[in-house]
Amino acid sequence: MSDALGSDQSPPALLIRKLASTAQLSDRDRGAIGMLPFAVLTFPGRTSIVHEGDAPKQCCLILDGWAYRCRTLANGQRQIFAFYVPGDMPDIESLHLHVMDQGLVAIAQTTVAFVAHKDMRALIQSNTNVAMALWRDTLIDATRCRERVISLGRRQAVGRMAHLFCEMYVRLRTVALADDLRYLLPLTQAELADALGLSSVHANRSLQELRKMGLVTLHRRELIIQDWSGLATTAEFDPSYLHLI
Amino acid sequence: MSDALGSDQSPPALLIRKLASTAQLSDRDRGAIGMLPFAVLTFPGRTSIVHEGDAPKQCCLILDGWAYRCRTLANGQRQIFAFYVPGDMPDIESLHLHVMDQGLVAIAQTTVAFVAHKDMRALIQSNTNVAMALWRDTLIDATRCRERVISLGRRQAVGRMAHLFCEMYVRLRTVALADDLRYLLPLTQAELADALGLSSVHANRSLQELRKMGLVTLHRRELIIQDWSGLATTAEFDPSYLHLI
DNA sequence: CGAGGTTTTGACTCCACTCAATAGACGTGG
DNA sequence: CCACGTCTATTGAGTGGAGTCAAAACCTCG
Known part of the structure; x- marks a missing residue:
């Protein structure tokens, strides 16, 4: 994975840039975030950052790489709810909801x-504006979740996949991890399937369909969008739900 | 529709009880909420409270009846994201995200x-604890949305419907609008279908399947759960995601 | 009683799933 | 550098869940 969001790679700087991409931050806000003590850890691929059922005492900020939130059902089926990329804080909600489901x-x-958590709490107690920005960020996360509901409920396989490809392109571009209509998509087709509510066989076939339509190629984890407007059309993609400034 | 949440039916009292059902509120919090100026309006069935694309200048609190959030796609298909019942504030997010999608x-x-909005903003500026409770409420809304993602992605029609019936029962019970395993479900089967990502024909057949299994009956808008544990089992329903105290 | 919405049924189609086998990519160690 | 095991991707064949279209039955209410 390459650098996200430009030069200063410190966690506070990344968080500041991320929040500033969807809300207004004052210098005082930036200063307060800059004082947050972060502990940096690296996880190998396919390992758990937070377990289902945990009650975390901390929030995390993705610096590099991708993560996803998922749940496994009784019959072993998995559903991936959301993907998180650098700049995202996937579990701010653990501040308020104590058990991760x-x-x-x-x-x-x-x-x-x-x-x-205690440092985050101190920050948002003393700094309403930052609290509002974080709240806003969780609301945008919810908006993406709703978009997923539409996909699963009302789009068919090819459209769902196209929609995910569009969303991730736009999101990655705001953190400088995509440009020129291409980005690294570190997912297996089975993971894609789990996010899209498909079997992996059908995910494979839908991907082939998108290739055949001349919209994208995906080879060795690199997704290349060959026809953005075609892709956006088959996805019925309208980026306004991402609420980017 | 009958009374929700006990005796005092004033909007602030309802909101206080609702927030107190998932968070701790001090007397100061309650007092501050009590001062909020509310304007009460009644909408006939099947009318729009907030339009897609609006930029509301106010938040709403359901006092009586049901509402749903939905979006219509280009081909005319509809997806219902969520249902809201008395005590719910469906559009607090409009405080932070200015266009309703x-x-x-x-x-x-x-x-x-x-x-x-200005009154809500004044309240949450001066009263961090209330802001946190409202934030928490929006996070629980997101949690329900994720549960819907699982339903649409990984459960089949009968399970999805069973899950919705379970969720609404538990939620309505907390506002005293359901007990004794029965409640008013003011939805047509077409609306049920739009929430569950089904065609209305298939929604009808799934409902019949639930009847045939002896789990529920639905007649003249009254849903009767005949076998709660059977229903919860076919739904794989675990109420913890509702984060009720 | 009639009109309009809602629920139910039937027949047919099709999207997506399952199972199973093959092909390709990748990494490791001999 | 090749052999091997292990993931991952691809293909085929058959099945089944859910959609569509259309008509009939049923409320409900003026």
């Missing part, structure tokens, strides 16, 4: 910065 | 109390 898993090798 | 529709006749 889903796990957080690193996809490729993933570097994560942890902040203790 | 989905509409809010009254199902049966529904009474709603509106609070201006």
Whole structure:
């Protein structure tokens, strides 16, 4: 994985840039975030960052790599709810909801910065504006979740996949991890299937369909969008739900 | 529709009870909420409370009736994301995200109390604890959305429907609108279908299947759960995601 | 009683699933 | 550098869940 969000790679700097991409931050806000103590840890691919059922005492910020949130059902089927990329804080909600009802898993090798809940709480107590920005961020996460509901409920396989490809492109571009209509997509087809509510066989066939339509290629984890407007059309993709400034 | 949440039916009292059902509120918090100016309005069934694309200047609190959030796709298909019942504030997010990317529709006749954004903002600025409770509430809403993702992605029709019936029972019970394993479900089968990502024909057949299994009956808008544990089992329902205290 | 919405049924189609086998990629160690 | 095991991707054949279309039965209410 390459650098995200430009030059300063310190966790606070990344978080500041991320929040500033969807909300206004004052200098005082930036200063307060800059004081947050982070602990950086690296997880190998396919390992659990937070387990289903855990009650974490810290929040995490993805610095490098990808992670996903998922749950496994009784029959062994898995559903992936969301993907998280550098700049995202997948589990701010653990500040308010004490038991995680889903796990957080690193996809490729993933570097994560942890902040203790007590430090986050101190920050948001003393700094309403930052609290609002974080709240807003969780609301955007919910918006993406709703978009997934539409996909699963009302789009068929090819459209769902196209939609995911569009969303990840736009999101990765805001953290400088995609440009020129291409990005690293560190997922297996089985993981894609688990996110899209498909079997892996059908995920494979849908991907082939997108290739055949001349919209994308995916080879060795590199996704290349050959026809953005075609892809966006088959996905019925409208990026406004991402609420980027 | 009958009374929700006990005796005092004023909007602030309802909101206080609702927030207190998932978070701790001090007397100061309760006092501050009590001062909120609400404007009460009643909507006939099947009318829009907030339109897709609106930028509301107020939040709403359901006092009586049901509402749902939905979006219509280009081909005319509809997806319902969530149902809201008395005590719920479906669009607190409009405080942070200024354009609604989905509409809010009254199902049966529904009474709603509106609070201006500026009053809500004043409340949460001066009262961190209330802000946290509201934030928490939006996170629980997101949790329900994720549960819907699992349903749509990994459960089949009968299980999805069973899951919705379980969820609504538990939620309505916390506002005293369900007990004795029965409640008013003011939805047509077409609306049920739009929530579950099904065609209305298949929604009908799934409902018949639940009847045939002896789990529920639904007649004249009254849902009767005949076998709770059977229903919860076919739904794989685990209420912890609702984060009720 | 009639009109309009809602629920139910039937027949047919098709999208997506399962099972199973093959092919390709990748990494490790001999 | 090749052999091997292990993932991952691909293909085929058969099945089944859910969709579509259309008509009939049923409320409900003016």
